[in-house]
Structures are given as structure tokens and as C-alpha cells.
Amino acid sequence: MDTNESCVPPGFRFHPTDEELVGYYLRKKIASQKIDLDVIRDIDLYRIEPWDLQDKCRIGYEEQNEWYFFSHKDKKYPTGTRTNRATMAGFWKATGRDKAVYNKSKLIGMRKTLVFYKGRAPNGQKSDWIMHEYRLESEENGPPQASSSSNILAY
Structure with missing residues (x-):
């Protein structure tokens, strides 16, 4: 079995909400706490092109x-x-406004949308690759924690 492949039970589907990603997974990751099931990998996003992420991050189906x-x-x-x-082939560019992520009525994090451009700024060519970057809010209405970033890529 490939060491990059997660061991998940048959029929398992991983489709967390923004609140679950920030309030459970990211919060535990930042606090160095154990996450019940190893479904989110650690990678160096800036050394991997978007089209190579599937092989590194697929969860089993x-x-x-x-x-x-x-x-x-x-x-x-x-x-x-x-x-x-930036990666070797291009760069991720933020687009639109950050979206607040709430747990009930309490602000717990923010979601930033990024689009991948091939080439170098400012002449890069827009691609279909979209990523959502999540961050915790350190205090209500406070600045985000600099190192508390989780990225999610969706194509």
C-alpha cells in the first residue's frame, strides 16, 4: 500500500463544513492535538503544483x-x-473578500479564496484551479494568527 494513501473505511466520504474545518481540524492542528482520523495531510504547497495535489491529498475514492x-x-x-x-509554474492570487466562518454566532475563522495563475505576475494566465485558505481568529475581532493556516483545494 502507498504510504501517501489514507486508511479510511469503505464508503467513507469526507465533506466537512467551513465550521468543522476551522473549529475542529484547524484548531486541533494549531494546538498540536490529535485528530481522530488522519484525513488531512501536511504538505508544502509552494513546492507542489495544483495538478499534482490529487495524488498527495486524495482520501481514498x-x-x-x-x-x-x-x-x-x-x-x-x-x-x-x-x-x-508562488510555485515553480505559477502563483496563487487572492480574489474577492474573505468570508467569515462562525460557530453559532461566534466568529471562529476566515476563508480566503485563491485562484491559480500560470506564469509570473502580473502577466500570469488564469487557470480553473481554486483554493480556499482557512485561518483561525485568535480573539473575537482580533487579528488572525499568522501561522494558523489550512488550505483546501477544490477543482
Whole structure:
């Protein structure tokens, strides 16, 4: 058996809500707590092209069109706050407004939508690859935690 393949029971489908991704999976990952079932892999998003993610992040059934993974944010400059979202073949560009993620009425995180562009900015060619990046909110109305990023790729 391939070590990259998760062991999940037959018929298992992983389709968590935004609230579950932030409130359970991401919160436990940031706190270094055990997650009950190993269904979200750790990867280095900036060393993998979007079309190679399926093999690394698939959870056990072929028809899955969403892949889930944890990846640390890469900084453009060591002392700065700008995020580096470039790969060898292109870059992930944020689009639209961030969407708030709530647990009941409490803000627990934010979801950012990114689109992959082939080539280099500002002349990159837009692709069909879309990713949602989730982050925890450290306090209600407070700034997000810099290292608390989980990425979800959907095609």
C-alpha cells in the first residue's frame, strides 16, 4: 500500500463544513492535538503544483473533486507580513473578500479564496484551479494568527 494513501473505511466520504474545518481540524492542528482520523495531510504547497495535489491529498475514492491539506504560509520576506504564494509554474492570487466562518454566532475563522495563475505576475494566465485558505481568529475581532493556516483545494 502507498504510504501517501489514507486508511479510511469503505464508503467513507469526507465533506466537512467551513465550521468543522476551522473549529475542529484547524484548531486541533494549531494546538498540536490529535485528530481522530488522519484525513488531512501536511504538505508544502509552494513546492507542489495544483495538478499534482490529487495524488498527495486524495482520501481514498477516485471521484473526489476536493482535496484537503495543511500547509504553512510562506512569507515573501523573512521579516515581513506579505505571503509568498508562488510555485515553480505559477502563483496563487487572492480574489474577492474573505468570508467569515462562525460557530453559532461566534466568529471562529476566515476563508480566503485563491485562484491559480500560470506564469509570473502580473502577466500570469488564469487557470480553473481554486483554493480556499482557512485561518483561525485568535480573539473575537482580533487579528488572525499568522501561522494558523489550512488550505483546501477544490477543482
